[in-house]
Amino acid sequence: MTAGIELLTTTQMYQADRLAIEGGVPGIILMEAAGRGVAETIQDYWETGSCLVICGPGNNGGDGYVIARHLQEEGWRVILLSTCDPEKLSGDAAIMRSRWEGPTQSIAADPLKIDLVVDAVFGAGFSGTLAPDIVSLFATVKAAKIPVVAVDVPSGVNGNTGAIDPGSLNAAMTVTFYRAKPGHYLYPARASCGQLEVIDIGIKDEYLETISPDIFTNTPEIWKSNLHILQPSDHKYSRGHLVVVGGGIASTGAARIASRCSLRAGAGAVTVISPPSALTTYAVALEAVMVRACSTAEEFLEWVEGKRIGTILIGPGCGLSDRTVELVIAALNSPADVILDADALTVFKDNPDSLFELIRNKKHGNCIMTPHEAEFARLFSFDGSKMDRARQAADRSNAIILLKGADTVIASPHGQVVINHNAPANLATAGSGDALAGIIAGLVSAKMSVFYAAAAAAWMHGEAGTSVGPGLIAEDIEEVIPAILSDLHDLL
Ligand SMILES: NC(=O)C1=CN([C@@H]2O[C@H](COP(=O)(O)OP(=O)(O)OC[C@H]3O[C@@H](n4cnc5c(N)ncnc54)[C@H](OP(=O)(O)O)[C@@H]3O)[C@@H](O)[C@H]2O)[C@@H](O)CC1
């Protein structure tokens, strides 16, 4: 099995296919390897039994004929069903059909007597809607509750976007080739893929240099070498002094959660900036985190510059006020790296371009914005997949965009994308986003480059969700960061 962190679009997958063919592996050999690989994977997981293979009109259907042949040779009772006139198949698929010696049915067999269904109707290049006869066939399979193995993707999934026709099948397993596709990791399609298996069909890894993928799954492999390793010469300020801009007396929890997470993630020193009226509340609640009152944006900027603050997190619990707007402007005018979250984004909903201009004009330091979908929609009005929207937003704003959710997407203004896939749904709890923002800030403060910091933080946040498990509240996240960091350092 190959895994590989690269995700390929349909166009890139066709390019891989072409490069392999030009490199001397004919398409028919690739198709044979693909079908045989799926059949072998099926046998790794299922007892020999009876199988319905549903074949479509293109090469995905061609794979289906190969799978049917191999399963039959291994003793399976195979029923093959074509969703189109098999005479209309062309190219490699037509050749594979000619090598299939069993019957080909054009109407549904009795699915109740079948142990497994192989969905080889459409591949990752599908877009649009499934025809009614296919939807109705799939409905029969669903009603019979037979496990489904999808070839490449469950038919009806768009491999580039993660969009899915509601009539598609829910696969127990999806077997794809060479590298996974973004649609395997983006919702809603991700929920329909089941266990994802990526198999080697003889396309060389070296072709990736030509293809130059820019979409990746979020694994430590991407960013672990960028984690800061503490040295004997380190002291608290060399590890980075970070500022979290806190809100007023009614909403101090968010900055408290974020600031504690940022210390855990690696900042050497953290100061919460508070309106004078809330200073005592912060001071009583925080121990290792310092607190400082700041009345005006001018005073804030002067202090940030004077103290050579390297990182500023602003937004969690800040409030939708002129103070927040002024402090965001001051932060972006400072040389520090800036993480904008929550209220720091929403305060610009009536004039997002002014925010983007501030970011574009930032002379030193970078900016990361961490919206959830509603915050994103207040600033941007792009169409398309979550990945495309995050990418366009990064391009428009010149910030790193971390668009939150079960499939958090991190996009850079240079078009690089990472899709996170380890976040359990128990993270959907108040304050969990504040913890994430704090972890990002802590990693940035500890000198991790900003794109990697955003990706690493999303991954650590997901691990924290899994580690705490059911009943997680946002305060729990900081508690498990040391163990997660310790495991990460073991990988180095
Ligand atoms: N690449 C590789 O390295 C390898 C790839 N392999 C396999 O090839 C598969 C990709 O093959 P593929 O390009 O033939 O696509 P696939 O989905 O089978 O069929 C396309 C057909 O569907 C049709 N169609 C499309 N949308 C539709 C709609 N909404 N509603 C109705 N029809 C629609 C479309 O018709 P068109 O619209 O183009 O006229 C066309 O006839 C891939 O998934 C993998 O399994 C392996 O063999 C090993 C090597």
Ligand SMILES: Nc1ncnc2c1ncn2[C@@H]1O[C@H](COP(=O)(O)OP(=O)(O)O)[C@@H](O)[C@H]1O
């Ligand atoms: N269903 C889910 N599965 C996994 N992660 C989720 C889910 N829903 C939310 N999250 C994560 O939880 C965090 C919630 O952040 P946010 O909405 O800003 O909450 P808050 O503002 O209360 O802190 C984000 O990191 C998001 O990606």
Ligand SMILES: [K+]
């Ligand atoms: K399929």
